[in-house]
Amino acid sequence: AVKTNKVIDSALDGILFIDEAYALIPEGGKGNDFGQEAVDTILKRMEDLRDRLVIIVAGYPNEMNRFIQSNPGLQHRFNRYFTFNDYSPDELLEIFRRIAESAHFVVAPEAMEKVSKYLNYVYQSRTDTFGNARLVRNLFEEVVQLQSARLAEMEQITDLDLCTITLEDINKAIADEYQEEIPESLDEIMAELNKLVGLDNIKKDVEQLLNYIRVEKLRSEQGMTTQSLSLHAVFQGPPGTGKTTVARLIGRIYKSLGLLPKGHVVEVSRNDLVGEYIGHTGPKTERVIDSAMHGILFIDEAYALNPKGGQGNDFGREAIETILKRMEDDRDKFVVILAGYPDEMRDLIETNPGLKSRFNRYFNFVDYKPDELMDIFEGFVKKRAMTLESAAEQRLIGHFIDVWEARDKHFGNGRFARNLFEKVIQAQSDRVAKMAEISPDDLRLIRLEDVESVISIVKPDQPKERNTIGFKPKG
Numbered sequence: 409a410v411k412t413n414k415v416i417d418s419a420l421d422g423i424l425f426i427d428e429a430y431a432l433i434p435e436g437g438k439g440n441d442f443g444q445e446a447v448d449t450i451l452k453r454m455e456d457l458r459d460r461l462v463i464i465v466a467g468y469p470n471e472m473n474r475f476i477q478s479n480p481g482l483q484h485r486f487n488r489y490f491t492f493n494d495y496s497p498d499e500l501l502e503i504f505r506r507i508a509e510s511a512h513f514v515v516a517p518e519a520m521e522k523v524s525k526y527l528n529y530v531y532q533s534r535t536d537t538f539g540n541a542r543l544v545r546n547l548f549e550e551v552v553q554l555q556s557a558r559l560a561e562m563e564q565i566t567d568l569d570l571c572t573i574t575l576e577d578i579n580k581a582i583a584d585e586y587q588e589e590i591p592e593s594l595d596e597i598m599a600e601l602n603k604l605v606g607l608d609n610i611k612k613d614v615e616q617l618l619n620y621i622r623v624e625k626l627r628s629e630q631g632m633t634t635q636s637l638s639l640h641a642v643f644q645g646p647p648g649t650g651k652t653t654v655a656r657l658i659g660r661i662y663k664s665l666g667l668l669p670k671g672h673v674v675e676v677s678r679n680d681l682v683g684e685y686i687g688h689t690g691p692k693t694e695r696v697i698d699s700a701m702h703g704i705l706f707i708d709e710a711y712a713l714n715p716k717g718g719q720g721n722d723f724g725r726e727a728i729e730t731i732l733k734r735m736e737d738d739r740d741k742f743v744v745i746l747a748g749y750p751d752e753m754r755d756l757i758e759t760n761p762g763l764k765s766r767f768n769r770y771f772n773f774v775d776y777k778p779d780e781l782m783d784i785f786e787g788f789v790k791k792r793a794m795t796l797e798s799a800a801e802q803r804l805i806g807h808f809i810d811v812w813e814a815r816d817k818h819f820g821n822g823r824f825a826r827n828l829f830e831k832v833i834q835a836q837s838d839r840v841a842k843m844a845e846i847s848p849d850d851l852r853l854i855r856l857e858d859v860e861s862v863i864s865i866v867k868p869d870q871p872k873e874r875n876t877i878g879f880k881p882k883g
Contacts, residue, residue, distance in 0.1 A: 412449040420460050426450075429465035430475035451481040468536055470737065495540050497528040503544045512571055513552070519575045523547075526582045532669035533702040535741075551581045594618070597660050605787065605822075606780040607650055613771050614658065621665060639667065640735065640766055642757065643747040645773025648821030651747050652706065654771070658745075659704045668743065672703035678712040681727040689723040693730040700742050705731075710746035711756040732762040749817060776821045778808040784822050788829040789854065799856040807863045828862065835861045 416424060426432075432443035454463060465472065465486065476482045495503065501524050508515050515523070530543065539546070555577045559565055598618075602611055627634045639662065643651040656673050663671025676696055683689035697705060707713075713724035735744060746753065746767065757763050776784065782805055789796050796804075811824070820827070836858040840850055 409445055409449045412446045413453070416450070416453045416457075416461065419463075420457065423462045423464060425464045425466065428467045428471075430467050430471035433475055433478050435471075435474060447479060447482070451479075451485065454485055470536075494531070494534060494538055497524070497531045500527040500531065500540070500544050503541050504548060507545060507548045508573065511548075511552075513573055514568075514571055515573045516575060519573055519578045522575055522578045522582075522588075525588060526578075526586050529586050529669070535698065535701050547581060551577050554580045592660060592664050594661065594664050597657060597664060601654070601657050604650060604653065605783045606776050607654070607773070610650070610654055610771055610773060614654070614661070617769070618661065621667070625665075637667070637740075638766070638768065639743045641743075641745050641769040641771060642753055642767050643745055643771050643773060644750040644753040645771075646749065646775055646817060646819055646821060648819075648823030648825075649773035649776065650822060651771075651773055652708075654773075655704060655706045655745050655747075659743075662704075662743065667740075668702050668704070670702040672700075673706050674700040674703060675706045675708065677708050678724060678727075681707070681713065681731075682723045689726045690730050693727045694734070697731065697734045697738075697742065701738070702741060704743045704745055706745045706747065707731075709748045709752075711748050711752040714756055714759065716755070728760065728763070732766065735766055775812070775815060775819060776825075778805070778812045781808040781812065781821070781825050784825040785829055788826060792833070794833075794852045794854055796854045797856060800854050800859045803856055803859045803863070807859075831862045832858050835859075 432447050434443065450463065454461060465475070467475070469491070476486055501520075504523055504527070505515070505520070526547075527544070530538075551573055555573055558574075558577060559569060562569065598615075601614060604611075621637065624634045624637060641658075643655065645651060652673075652675060655675075659668065659671040659673045661671075662668040674696065680696055681689070681693045683692045713728050715722065715724065731744065734742075744767075746756070746763075748756075750772070757767055782801075785804060785808075786796065807828075808825075811819070832854060836854050839855070839858060840846055843850060
């Protein structure tokens with residue numbers, strides 16, 4: 409109270425400006441926090457000195473609303489609000505130009521164009537802590553430092569050199585944060601999706617989603633009523649069926665459409681979100697969400713956040729509530745994809761009304777068929793510029809049929825095919841290493857014995873007759 413009164417005394421017959429005023433009453437703060445005492449002192453002096461003191465409290469909108477609503481005295485005394493919005497990219501560029509001009513610098517046209525692109529990027533991907541004019545000022549100061557370092561290496565420096573900011577200076581200043589990219593076209597991304605083995609129903613679902621987004625955009629441009637786009641989704645299916653790969657492609661699609669400025673994918677599981685003690689989970693989850701802003705938060709095995717038979721104080725539920733709140737507070741700023749086994753995902757969604765209301769788009773991933781597993785294996789072979797002899801191919805076909813018929817819900821699918829390929833390559837390397845003379849063809853060829861040394865479901869002396877479902881050994 410003594411310290412607060414001294415500050416108030418210094419502001420008499422003027423204005424007391426309290427920045428980040430919400431910090432005086434922290435959310436979830438302890439009852440003995442001294443900030444409350446400061447607030448009580450301020451309220452009393454505002455009443456006693458109503459004609460000699462003006463107080464302005466400032467801060468982020470949501471936090472200030474919580475601060476004012478936390479105390480009836482604050483609600484009664486603060487009834488005039490000024491809302492400051494983020495500067496637009498054009499306004500940020502004008503601020504940069506004016507700062508440079510006031511410091512008697514000339515910005516080369518190509519350098520100013522790069523600043524414009526950078527400011528548009530940081531604006532589109534901004535968060536609640538976006539620095540606005542402060543960001544521009546810091547950028548200018550860094551650019552000047554880099555310009556000075558560049559000039560120090562020159563043997564002859566003209567007066568024009570001293571006051572000119574070049575594209576090189578700008579590029580160095582923003583290199584860690586911004587790299588100009590050639591925009592991907594939707595056709596390129598969809599072509600990559602369609603090249604994936606299998607996933608026919610997923611490709612159809614993505615195409616339908618794209619059609620919906622395109623038509624809604626056209627409706628909006630025509631001034632027609634549109635629905636708020638809900639891009640959050642549930643990916644349900646067994647492991648190794650391409651869920652993460654498809655999520656990354658969808659992120660790139662959303663970026664191409666201008667729905668997500670970054671389109672990156674942050675992949676997490678329960679351990680990345682849930683803390684070890686009370687008060688740890690919320691901040692931990694918040695940090696993860698912050699890292700996914702303007703991209704996709706992909707939560708694998710999401711049902712682990714709400715385990716069956718879990719105790720009432722399981723921290724996973726706190727993570728879910730934190731995610732749901734941010735989905736509401738930062739709607740349209742990031743996308744959440746929940747992934748996992750179908751039954752467990754269904755249970756998770758059905759047991760939480762908040763999840764059920766926000767996730768209504770489902771993508772159903774299914775086990776790869778034997779021929780698709782073989783295609784995946786051969787894809788790895790081609791990537792390594794290797795070849796597969798006919799007998800080895802036939803043996804693999806039989807193996808994929810056997811494991812597919814014996815599969816359970818934990819079958820690894822594409823992951824299984826990749827692991828098998830890596831083991832076969834190791835066996836081939838062991839065989840080749842023992843050869844006296846090794847030709848380029850020896851290095852490339854995968855033989856039957858390499859495959860046999862890895863798999864043993866079908867014994868060489870007891871071949872199993874089977875329909876190879878359309879497989880034809882390559883001659």
